[in-house]
Amino acid sequence: MKLRVTPAAIAWFEEEWGLEKGKHVRFFARYGGSSTVQDGFSLGVAVEEPRDAALGTEVNGILFYVEKDDIWYLNEKNMTVDFDAKKNEIMYDFS
Numbered sequence: 001m002k003l004r005v006t007p008a009a010i011a012w013f014e015e016e017w018g019l020e021k022g023k024h025v026r027f028f029a030r031y032g033g034s035s036t037v038q039d040g041f042s043l044g045v046a047v048e049e050p051r052d053a054a055l056g057t058e059v060n061g062i063l064f065y066v067e068k069d070d071i072w073y074l075n076e077k078n079m080t081v082d083f084d085a086k087k088n089e090i091m092y093d094f095s
Helices: 008-014 069-075
Strands: 004-005 022-032 041-047 053-059 061-065 079-084 089-094
Touching: 004 053, 004 061, 004 089, 008 061, 022 069, 041 079, 053 069, 061 069
Parallel strands: 004 079, 022 061
Antiparallel strands: 022 041, 053 061, 079 089
16 A cells, blocks of 8 residues: 655645654544545545554655554555545545
8 A cells, every 4th residue: 555645735735734854644544424435434634643553655744644553444455645626635546
């Protein structure tokens, strides 16, 4: 499994959330919603320190990660975080 964050998504996080070097972005499973990888669950996002990261990537000094307790959500797939300019929102691709 790999976690990839595109340059467009990084720029969005930096601009919209004011993220800078030394910050951490956690992707986590949350009950409700829908996704292409887990029925009845969706992906949440928070700025918080990692406790036990199982998967991560660092870009521009910002760590994007998934905790060990939430790694099941990916269902052994790679995750790409991207930005959709037409919808003006973050999107996820699982392959």
